[in-house]
Amino acid sequence: MGFKDMAIFNQALLAKQALRLVEKPDSLCARFIKAKYYPNGNLLDTAFIRSSSPVWQGIKHGLELLKSGYIWRLGNGKSVDIWRHNWLPRGNLRVSGKAAPTRIRRVSDLLMPGQREWNAQLINHIFYPHDAETILNLKLPASDGEDVIAWQGEKSGNFTVRSAYRLALDMTMPSTTGESSGSPQGDRKLNDVIWKANVPPKVRVFGWKLATNSLAVQVLRSWRIGKGRPTCSICGREEETNFHAVMNCTKARALRLRMRSDWKLPEEGALRQEGDDWVLVMLDSVDALTHQRLLLLWWRVWHLRNDSIFGTSMATIEESAQCIRSYSLALENMKGPESGIWSCLQRAVHDNRQNGMHMSSEPRAGWTPAAADWLKLNCDASFIPQTGESWWGSILRSSTGTIIASAWGISGQCVSVVEAEAIAARCGIEALCEDAGMKLHLESDCIDLISGPIGHLLCYLRYQRFAS
Numbered sequence: 097m098g099f100k101d102m103a104i105f106n107q108a109l110l111a112k113q114a115l116r117l118v119e120k121p122d123s124l125c126a127r128f129i130k131a132k133y134y135p136n137g138n139l140l141d142t143a144f145i146r147s148s149s150p151v152w153q154g155i156k157h158g159l160e161l162l163k164s165g166y167i168w169r170l171g172n173g174k175s176v177d178i179w180r181h182n183w184l185p186r187g188n189l190r191v192s193g194k195a196a197p198t199r200i201r202r203v204s205d206l207l208m209p210g211q212r213e214w215n216a217q218l219i220n221h222i223f224y225p226h227d228a229e230t231i232l233n234l235k236l237p238a239s240d241g242e243d244v245i246a247w248q249g250e251k252s253g254n255f256t257v258r259s260a261y262r263l264a265l266d267m268t269m270p271s272t273t274g275e276s277s278g279s280p281q282g283d284r285k286l287n288d289v290i291w292k293a294n295v296p297p298k299v300r301v302f303g304w305k306l307a308t309n310s311l312a313v314q315v316l317r318s319w320r321i322g323k324g325r326p327t328c329s330i331c332g333r334e335e336e337t338n339f340h341a342v343m344n345c346t347k348a349r350a351l352r353l354r355m356r357s358d359w360k361l362p363e364e365g366a367l368r369q370e371g372d373d374w375v376l377v378m379l380d381s382v383d384a385l386t387h388q389r390l391l392l393l394w395w396r397v398w399h400l401r402n403d404s405i406f407g408t409s410m411a412t413i414e415e416s417a418q419c420i421r422s423y424s425l426a427l428e429n430m431k432g433p434e435s436g437i438w439s440c441l442q443r444a445v446h447d448n449r450q451n452g453m454h455m456s457s458e459p460r461a462g463w464t465p466a467a468a469d470w471l472k473l474n475c476d477a478s479f480i481p482q483t484g485e486s487w488w489g490s491i492l493r494s495s496t497g498t499i500i501a502s503a504w505g506i507s508g509q510c511v512s513v514v515e516a517e518a519i520a521a522r523c524g525i526e527a528l529c530e531d532a533g534m535k536l537h538l539e540s541d542c543i544d545l546i547s548g549p550i551g552h553l554l555c556y557l558r559y560q561r562f563a564s
């Protein structure tokens with residue numbers, strides 16, 4: 097790769113100078129510059145004095161690039177600012193915000209006191225689910241040494257002018273909104289457009305990854321391992337960006353075309369890539385229903401794409417169309433007081449096939465839906481008397497009979513069919529209905545359970561969500 101753009105090449109060189117100051121804070125040059133321009137704090141997270149000195153302007157220019165591409169490798173976590181530093185090894189290197197108010201600032205405060213272990217309860221409480229997941233998957237070093245800075249653009253973690261040049265080039269791609277997703281305005285917008293969207297949580301997490309460029313598309317991967325810009329591994333026609341993956345690639349176009357026969361989507365001409373923040377720009381410009389449908393569509397396209405690259409290539413366009421259509425219908429039926437249920441559906445949301453579970457989507461003869469404003473939960477168990485093994489399954493349906501969610505699992509050893517049925521009812525509620533103020537009609541076909549101590553099965557459940 098040649099360095100065609102001299103201004104960008106120059107910034108990459110300046111980033112190298114800035115890195116020297118960070119890595120060798122005791123050098124004569126670093127001490128001189130610190131005393132003059134940032135006497136308090138350190139180079140990576142200090143607000144600087146205004147100065148027109150060309151030396152300082154140059155360092156600042158290089159530092160901007162350095163800040164976009166460095167990542168902390170954790171030691172004791174004491175040097176790493178949770179909210180301002182890059183420390184998560186993924187597309188978007190920073191956490192996406194606070195899910196609950198907290199004064200905690202250093203990564204070291206996220207560890208169990210005196211241990212080399214994450215405080216999972218605390219982490220799940222103060223971070224959004226996708227951030228919590230990334231953090232809890234981060235391996236902590238066995239001994240508690242100093243935190244060190246590494247460069248993301250090279251596998252080795254060592255800074256190179258070449259990869260800094262490539263990063264700077266990527267960063268010059270135009271952004272029409274002027275609100276990149278890293279800025280406070282961008283965070284607010286991300287919050288409104290993604291986190292408040294009326295889609296299941298896992299689709300929101302996907303939407304967030306798409307909007308912040310955190311999906312594992314080739315362009316990002318190749319930047320990290322220091323190769324050139326690759327073409328799409330499915331169609332080979334264009335560079336594999338997130339826009340290409342969910343909008344322009346063959347499967348993306350095919351599923352969108354298929355959905356046009358069911359859904360009113362914006363004209364093709366209106367679905368353009370407008371800068372880095374195209375996801376937010378596009379979602380912001382459509383009505384709530386289209387907003388929801390675009391997110392579902394992209395989420396499913398990503399599934400199709402992964403299935404053809406890493407999976408069995410068995411997923412079909414028709415199946416995908418059915419899947420997102422039923423999601424959208426279920427969401428339609430969930431308007432009103434029950435809509436909060438989406439916040440607690442953690443498991444197996446109407447994806448029976450993916451989970452290897454085959455439940456009939458048609459209710460059996462004689463089944464009637466719950467009254468308006470109520471949901472109906474059907475629970476069932478299978479029990480092998482000889483071995484005591486048992487399994488449970490449950491389906492939650494709206495008052496129109498549409499499946500909202502389903503879940504299943506192994507109940508373990510039971511002594512009787514009544515016990516197995518009781519566990520099925522409990523597991524069904526725990527998996528699907530743990531929501532405050534939900535009107536739930538619980539139905540089981542086990543007469544002993546109905547006439548037993550559990551009593552009537554028509555219950556009004558008021559669950560308090562865990563508040564820790």
Ligand SMILES: [Zn+2]
Pocket residue numbers: 328329330331332333334340344345346
């Ligand atoms: Zn493609």
